[in-house]
Amino acid sequence: MSLAWELLKRETALSWGRGGGPLVSAGFYLGVATLLPLAAGPEPARLAAVAPGVAWMTLALATLLGLDRLFERDYEDGALDLLTLSPLPLEFVCALKCLGQWLATGLPLALAAPITEIALGGSPTLAPLVLVSALVGGLAFAFASGIGAALSLGARRGGLLTAVIVLPLFTPPVIFGGGALDAFASGLPWSAGFVLLCAYAAAAIALGPLAMAAACRNALS
Amino acid sequence: MMSALEIKELAISRGGRPLFQGLNLNLSAGQACALTGRNGSGKTSLLRAIAGLLSADTGEIGFGEQDPDQARRTEIHLVGHADGLKSGQTARDELAFWTRWSGGNLSSLDSAIDRLDIRRLLDLEVRRLSAGQKRRLALARLLAAPRTLWLLDEPLSPLDSVWRTRFGEMMSDHLGSGGMIVAAIHDPLPIPAQVLEINP
Numbered sequence: 001m002s003l004a005w006e007l008l009k010r011e012t013a014l015s016w017g018r019g020g021g022p023l024v025s026a027g028f029y030l031g032v033a034t035l036l037p038l039a040a041g042p043e044p045a046r047l048a049a050v051a052p053g054v055a056w057m058t059l060a061l062a063t064l065l066g067l068d069r070l071f072e073r074d075y076e077d078g079a080l081d082l083l084t085l086s087p088l089p090l091e092f093v094c095a096l097k098c099l100g101q102w103l104a105t106g107l108p109l110a111l112a113a114p115i116t117e118i119a120l121g122g123s124p125t126l127a128p129l130v131l132v133s134a135l136v137g138g139l140a141f142a143f144a145s146g147i148g149a150a151l152s153l154g155a156r157r158g159g160l161l162t163a164v165i166v167l168p169l170f171t172p173p174v175i176f177g178g179g180a181l182d183a184f185a186s187g188l189p190w191s192a193g194f195v196l197l198c199a200y201a202a203a204a205i206a207l208g209p210l211a212m213a214a215a216c217r218n219a220l221s
Numbered sequence: 222m223m224s225a226l227e228i229k230e231l232a233i234s235r236g237g238r239p240l241f242q243g244l245n246l247n248l249s250a251g252q253a254c255a256l257t258g259r260n261g262s263g264k265t266s267l268l269r270a271i272a273g274l275l276s277a278d279t280g281e282i283g284f285g286e287q288d289p290d291q292a293r294r295t296e297i298h299l300v301g302h303a304d305g306l307k308s309g310q311t312a313r314d315e316l317a318f319w320t321r322w323s324g325g326n327l328s329s330l331d332s333a334i335d336r337l338d339i340r341r342l343l344d345l346e347v348r349r350l351s352a353g354q355k356r357r358l359a360l361a362r363l364l365a366a367p368r369t370l371w372l373l374d375e376p377l378s379p380l381d382s383v384w385r386t387r388f389g390e391m392m393s394d395h396l397g398s399g400g401m402i403v404a405a406i407h408d409p410l411p412i413p414a415q416v417l418e419i420n421p
Contacts, residue, residue: 006321017309078303081274086322087294221275
């Protein structure tokens, strides 16, 4: 476990500095949230209606920033070779890399999500669910997007390719998470959407590393 | 501990182009092999196949009595063209991480640092180092975390004559302790080694 802990610390630190890390993601997040009233109009009722969905959508898009370098830099500088020659299975290494990415960028974005939702005029009673959904959904985004990052290894304009691969994988968590928030805001039962979001995150965590490791092996060979 | 490297009738192709076929190599503890051949002949591909990073078309690669997967995870060091170092990290952080990752400890790293004379570089970011200094950092990993089989891809090319001689001494010590070395080279190795020429 000490080896895994060493790798997690390293990946979190590298993700923190990769492509500007959480500052760029948070800046993008706040920028989109600031632009919304300019585009949709400043009426509080209108903003409050779309605030949860916008907070959730922007979280998904902000996750894409810096994602293309998750495996690409290790692939280019030879570190991926060395990570493969270790007692830890490559699948576990991939999982730790995604977890490090989530700790460095997904976690700060999740903490910013309820603030954004309230700033746009959403109900404060919704904020706890926005936070928990963003935490769980951020994990789903991180592991689903790791698949795209691994599949685009070595490709020209890999960043664009990663986004094209990853966005369809974001569809279920966006529907489940957004649906749960919308149901809560409307006073309807919301737990089904949240449970489905948790199930998707669990599936992404369990299956994503298998796909990532296979894609990495294919790129290395 | 790995006792031998046995390669039988190995064939590898890249991008649909056969690189070599029917390649055989037997290496015992304390022996080294120098891979020679023209650019693109398949020296790097052979090293990567031994490391398990590349699949062979046909043939076998064995490590004595040891399970191949286990051997690759715990008994093989690979120093390739890229050194695996992060440009924004300090040399100290990189060395510490890769030493632990390869199964070494910080006391063995300390003596490797002295032997490769890189103590004064430790607080510099990797991006500030020359190619030869980066290579010495990568070679420190070999000494800090002992593993039996060293796979070296043109290990001498960025090193000056002094460090080529010193690294030769380190390779001799490794062979003396029962290690094995397979090195792809264009310049002669400074140690006795069987030569395997790869021709396309």
